[in-house]
Amino acid sequence: MLIEKERHDGIRRGDITVLFRRWRQRQATAGAVYRTALGRVAVDAVDVVEPAGITDSDAVAAGYGSAAEVVADLRGREADPVYRLAIRFVEEADPRDELAAADELSAADVADIAARLARLDRASSTGPWTEATLKVIERRPAVRAGDLAAEIGRDPAQFKLDVRKLKNLGLTISLGTGYRISPRGAAYLASA
Incomplete structure (x- = not known):
């Protein structure tokens, strides 16, 4: 799983607990642990959300200032579903x-x-x-x-x-x- 470098420290500290992704098809599974450039990251939940349903509190949990910033930063085709991933940093050794x-x-x-x-x-x-x-x-x-x-x-x-x-x-x-x-x-x- 690719995670933007500017999010690494926030994820390690536990400040960032949510990621949003626009994917043609789901690329993460709830309950899985992924090895990333920042270390191991657990995905605790994966939900499809409407961009209009992203809240400002979701945005803060994802390291953004507002829901509008999250939506503006989504990559991919607008027709593709948006996924909300509940994540956490895993400190144990791989x-x-x-x-x-x-x-x-x-x-x-x-x-x-x-x-x-x-x-x-x-x-x-x-x-x-x-x-x-x-x-x-x-x-x-x-x-x-x-x-x-x-x-x-x-x-x-x-x-x-x-x-x-x-x-x-x-x-x-x-x-x-x-x-x-x-x-x-x-x-x-x-x-x-």
């Missing part, structure tokens, strides 16, 4: 970070990772991708995703989605530009 830092793998851990990667490869409509993706990231850390995707003949958007799957397994870490192999990923690659 479990994926802890997983990624675990660099001692048992034989069972290695087998489990291998099975999960094989499942990802089988589910792909473009064929196996996990090994090539891990190897290109290992070989070229901190390189733009588009450049890595081009090197292995992948669509950049799909490449990024696939790297997120590897990150969920604790095998990669996102950087400001590109990625790197996590300690867990390095341990897996050394044992595979």
